[in-house]
Amino acid sequence: MRDVSLWRGLLGLEKTVLERVEFDEEAEVVVAHVRPVKRQRGRCGVCRRRSPGYDAGPGRRRWRALDLGTIQALLEADMPRVRCRVHGVVVAAVPWARHDAGHTYAFDDQVAWLATQASKSTVTELMRIAWRTVGSIIARVWADVEVAHDRFAGLRRIGIDEISYKKGHKYLMVVVDHDARRLVWAAPGRTSATVNEFFDLLGEQRCTLITHVSADGADFIDTIVAARCPAAVRVADPFHIVKWATDALDEVRRGAWNDARKQARREPKRGRGRPPADAPPRPGSELAKGLGGARYSLWKNPENLTEKQQTKLAWIATTDPKLYRAYLLKEGLRVVFRLPYHQASEALDRWISWARRCRIPAFVKLQKSVVKHRHRILAAIEHNLSNGLIESTNTKIRLITRMAFGFKSAEALIAMAMLSLGGHRPALPGRN
Structure with missing residues (x-):
């Protein structure tokens, strides 16, 4: 094998002319002087269309390549500018790196793979870069993956939910594919505009193909789904419905506990030491x-x-x-979701009747919400659909969020989540 072929293989170069390789002993780096082959010159860095030259640009610059063992490797080349008819005057494209990036394709791909497989400290120490740089690289890699793959293809049954990713009421709206069991979309915010943004990306034609949509009890999501996907079956997540009952039970428990504490404060205080055998009972305490x-x-x-x-x-x-009656009401609602559809419909009506006359304000209020979402609750039982998958996805996103501390934007967090959970994990350079 010739030296040129060996160096091109080590540096991961394609469609590139290797002029010479130097070793900087003082900086302990290998510098490879390169240029694009003739067919790759004079192309727009954004769209890669052939464009007329504009000027020589700012001069020569360097890109970080994968390390050669313990020695850093750099690529150095001229940076001429071209005039693109769409993007104006931009730096010409190079075949070894993405536009406006300071690292080669192989370097970016290895960082993205490590970020989805290893810890934050492992990535930064091994690749010798800052964690914020990792966020920028992940965003670039995901942008290329998004262009190459249609992530909305074949969507039929989806789940929608939100997750908090930062203090100060910072939320992500998340959409998963129930059939492919993968994350398909995420965006910052939890408003109607955020949900509409997803359906705008999906398009009117694909919206008509959606058959089932599961979500929590948020009214704004239900309203948008009814308008954008009128043929879809809207499903209320059983987990959230039972959580409503658990919250109502906890409200009753806190009320009983506070009443007992008030009663205990009215009881006469005892002195120090063990109380006498004939001391009166203290029921409140x-x-x-x-x-x-x-x-x-x-x-x-x-x-x-x-x-x-x-x-x-x-x-x-x-x-x-x-x-205890409140506890039985909570358990009764949970049992409804375990029954077959033909039994669940009657059981749910009986539960509503029971909650309506239970004289417990928290559950009287809850049954009104259950009545409002009754058809969606029964749809969840009939179609055996829940937000269990999206809750699992949210748990994984929370773990990713802990790694993503230090990213300057939510876009880097979303890109990392999409690479990890979207079914398009990056591969290591040189692997099939």
């Missing part, structure tokens, strides 16, 4: 103490309760019938 540790006994599913939590639940049933 005992009740407040017991309810203080009852949260998880009420929240957890009955089949997952420990022996101690089962004892706590039995104690609640005898000491606070109202709170």
Whole structure:
């Protein structure tokens, strides 16, 4: 193998003329002087159309290539400018790097692969770059992937949800494909404009092909889906519906606990030391103490309760019938989602009737929301569809968010999430 061919293979060069290679002993870097082959010259750096030359540009510049063992490698070349009929005067394209990038294709691809596989410190230490630079590289790589692949192709059943990614009420709106089980779109914000942005990208023709849309109980999402995808079945996520019941139960528990604490404050205080055997009972204090540790006994599913939590639940049933009735209402709604469709419809109506006359304000209010979303709840049972996949995706995005601290924009976080969860993970350079 000739030296030129060897160097081109080591540096990952294609459609490039290698003029010479130098070793800078002082900086301990290898500098390869290169130029594009004749057919690759005089092209717009943005669209890569052939364009007339404009000037010689700012002179020569360098690009970072993959390290050669422990030694850094750089490419150096002229940077002429061309006049594109679409983009105006821009720097000419080069075959070894993306437009306006300071790293080669191979370097960018390896950084993107590492970012989806390794920790933040591993990427920055191994590649010898700042974490903010990683964010810029990921955004560039995802932009190329997005151009090469139609991520909206074949969408039929989708799930929509939002996730907090930063303090200060910063949210991402997330869309997943239930059939391909992948993330297809994400954007900052959780407003009607954000959801409409997705359907604008999808297009009117593809909107008519959507058959099912699952979401939480947000009215603005339901309204937009009804307008943009009128033929789609709108499904209410069972997880969120049961969460509403859990929140209502917790509201009742907190009210009972606060009432017990108020009663305990009105009881006479005891002196120091062990109380005498004939001391009067202190029901308020005992009740407040017991309810203080009852949260998880009420929240957890009955089949997952420990022996101690089962004892706590039995104690609640005898000491606070109202709170125990609220617990049964929560469990009754959860059971509805386990029934076949023909049984669930009747069971849901019975639950609504029970909640309407239970005389517990939190559940009387909840049944109004359940009545409002009744057809969507039954659709979730009939089609066996939920936002479980999107909740799993959100959990993975939260892990990615912890890595993405230091990125200057949400776009870099979204690009990292799309590369990791969108079904188009980058490959290592030189691998098939």
